[in-house]
Amino acid sequence: MPLKLLNNVIFQSIFLMSLLIVVGIFIPNWLVFVITKAIAYGLVGLGIITLMRGGLVSFGQGFVFGIGGYTAGLLGTQAGLTDAMLLLFISFLFTGFIGLIIAPLLARYRDIFFAMLSLAFSMVLYGILIKIDAIGGSDGFVLPESTYFGISPSPEYADYILYVVSILMTGVVSILLRYYYNSTPGLIALAVRENELRVEYLGSSAFNVTVLNFTIAAGLGGMGGALNGIALGHIDPEFTYWTTSGEFVFISILAGYLSVPAVFLAALFLELVRSFSGRYFPDTWQLILGVFLILSIIFIPSGIGSFFKQFFDKFKNK
Amino acid sequence: MSKNINLLKAEGINKCFGAVVAAKDINMTIQKGERVSLIGSNGAGKTTFMNMVTGYLKPDSGNIYLKNENITFLNPRTITQKGISRSFQIPQIFEPMSTWENILIALGTSQKNHSYFKNARSKENADYINEILSRFSLHEFAHRQVSELPGGVRKLLDIAMALVRKPDILLLDEPTSGVGAEEKYPLMDNIAKALSVENLTVIFVEHDMDIVQNYSERVIAFYQGEIIADGKCDKVLKDENVQEFVTGKTPKRAK
Numbered sequence: 001m002p003l004k005l006l007n008n009v010i011f012q013s014i015f016l017m018s019l020l021i022v023v024g025i026f027i028p029n030w031l032v033f034v035i036t037k038a039i040a041y042g043l044v045g046l047g048i049i050t051l052m053r054g055g056l057v058s059f060g061q062g063f064v065f066g067i068g069g070y071t072a073g074l075l076g077t078q079a080g081l082t083d084a085m086l087l088l089f090i091s092f093l094f095t096g097f098i099g100l101i102i103a104p105l106l107a108r109y110r111d112i113f114f115a116m117l118s119l120a121f122s123m124v125l126y127g128i129l130i131k132i133d134a135i136g137g138s139d140g141f142v143l144p145e146s147t148y149f150g151i152s153p154s155p156e157y158a159d160y161i162l163y164v165v166s167i168l169m170t171g172v173v174s175i176l177l178r179y180y181y182n183s184t185p186g187l188i189a190l191a192v193r194e195n196e197l198r199v200e201y202l203g204s205s206a207f208n209v210t211v212l213n214f215t216i217a218a219g220l221g222g223m224g225g226a227l228n229g230i231a232l233g234h235i236d237p238e239f240t241y242w243t244t245s246g247e248f249v250f251i252s253i254l255a256g257y258l259s260v261p262a263v264f265l266a267a268l269f270l271e272l273v274r275s276f277s278g279r280y281f282p283d284t285w286q287l288i289l290g291v292f293l294i295l296s297i298i299f300i301p302s303g304i305g306s307f308f309k310q311f312f313d314k315f316k317n318k
Numbered sequence: 319m320s321k322n323i324n325l326l327k328a329e330g331i332n333k334c335f336g337a338v339v340a341a342k343d344i345n346m347t348i349q350k351g352e353r354v355s356l357i358g359s360n361g362a363g364k365t366t367f368m369n370m371v372t373g374y375l376k377p378d379s380g381n382i383y384l385k386n387e388n389i390t391f392l393n394p395r396t397i398t399q400k401g402i403s404r405s406f407q408i409p410q411i412f413e414p415m416s417t418w419e420n421i422l423i424a425l426g427t428s429q430k431n432h433s434y435f436k437n438a439r440s441k442e443n444a445d446y447i448n449e450i451l452s453r454f455s456l457h458e459f460a461h462r463q464v465s466e467l468p469g470g471v472r473k474l475l476d477i478a479m480a481l482v483r484k485p486d487i488l489l490l491d492e493p494t495s496g497v498g499a500e501e502k503y504p505l506m507d508n509i510a511k512a513l514s515v516e517n518l519t520v521i522f523v524e525h526d527m528d529i530v531q532n533y534s535e536r537v538i539a540f541y542q543g544e545i546i547a548d549g550k551c552d553k554v555l556k557d558e559n560v561q562e563f564v565t566g567k568t569p570k571r572a573k
Contacts, residue, residue: 179435183432184426185432187426187438188423190412199427200398201404201410203483204427
């Protein structure tokens with residue numbers, strides 16, 4: 001019975017969420033902020049690994065990251081909506097909807113054409129955003145302070161409360177995604193990755209699988225963008241820039257598509273390298289990331305998620 | 319009992335690839351429960367015909383009907399959903415997965431109203447997969463990665479996956495090609511045993527005339543895109559044109 005419980009996705013997630021919420025009380029504020037940002041980036045990475053399960057990689061998730069961030073920002077500044085949970089949820093839905101609109105076009109392409117077309121969308125959005133002065137142009141704009149159920153937390157607790165909210169919402173999303181991955185459509189996505197022709201000859205649509213996965217990835221990217229914007233208190237076109245999209249790809253390659261927690265670990269790693277190299281080795285963080293990317297592709301081509309999977313598989317077989 | 323129901327009908331099918339005639343005025347009717355083999359030398363048009371029936375290729379002219387419904391211009395997915403499944407000359411299986419997972423995916427694709435939150439590895443699905451594995455004697459390979467399996471087993475798995483959907487017609491493209499001589503009969507016995515459970519219509523492309531003679535009731539012979547003989551196995555294999563152009567045996571010509 002205890003073994004069965006430990007194998008339960010909901011139990012694992014609740015345990016991990018509780019642990020992180022408790023740990024958050026004892027760690028310094030800067031680390032709380034770094035983890036919150038890692039969760040934001042991890043959400044986008046989670047979208048990319050959802051696509052990777054279907055054999056695709058998007059080089060342009062900055063597109064949905066930016067839309068999510070701007071959605072939260074504009075709702076805050078223009079509509080006076082400041083509830084963080086509501087902003088995250090609306091950004092998820094709205095960006096998912098945008099994803100659903102463009103997915104049928106993207107789903108017609110594969111491999112590098114899919115990747116570059118997604119990148120093209122993010123470049124177009126970047127170009128538009130820097131030209132619109134009404135929303136700050138290249139400088140972007142500041143988001144209003146977030147509230148939670150109508151309550152505005154005092155500044156010393158604001159980061160921690162956002163951290164808790166992001167853990168809870170990400171936890172729910174991760175549980176739902178784990179269920180989706182293990183469901184029949186989730187498995188068909190893996191089959192599309194391996195042999196699209198056979199999937200069609202078995203009576204399923206590879207196109208529909210890709211549309212669904214891109215829509216999910218878009219929603220997650222939007223939620224990540226909104227969280228990042230709320231955490232920073234600022235949004236600018238950099239969210240959609242191609243180097244930002246590259247960071248999401250880095251997270252996904254480092255994590256691999258075999259494990260959900262691995263994505264957040266990879267995102268945390270990225271944020272820590274960014275923070276420490278910025279402080280101790282200025283202007284070298286791309287160098288450090290590059291070296292890690294080379295090492296991870298050579299030595300762990302399936303990503304750190306493969307370790308997680310091996311561990312849990314051994315655990316299940318006991 | 320259930321024969322004499324026209325299941326598949328091809329009417330005036332023509333198909334050319336540039337100057338090469340792959341199908342020339344193909345007309346045929348396949349009835350429910352028939353076991354039909356398509357024979358012919360390489361390039362005779364057997365696989366082209368199969369590809370047109372399954373929607374991979376579209377004929378230049380003519381129509382194909384399944385249960386009186388025109389399926390000529392439907393895509394492979396829709397045709398599969400309507401009741402025609404196929405296996406491939408080179409097995410099209412999901413290499414990094416196990417035999418069990420391959421059947422699970424085939425089963426998943428055949429189910430309607432998927433739940434996005436229900437575990438695909440349910441007991442109900444597991445029971446059905448185990449039944450399929452038993453029918454095809456694949457149990458011992460259930461949890462082995464399919465890239466490690468021998469050729470005959472891969473062929474069986476490919477056919478088992480096509481059968482999961484419970485089609486009306488099963489098309490087998492050279493089920494014994496690439497399989498060692500000593501493996502051919504056990505493989506075909508296995509396939510015949512597995513298919514005998516349902517009154518399934520089976521059309522298979524085959525080059526081995528012993529296999530054709532032993533496992534089909536009706537033979538359709540192709541030569542340069544045309545049907546040159548169609549009928550009972552013994553009759554077709556003794557046909558002079560078939561002996562000259564297909565089997566390679568020199569016919570005894572009347573002086």
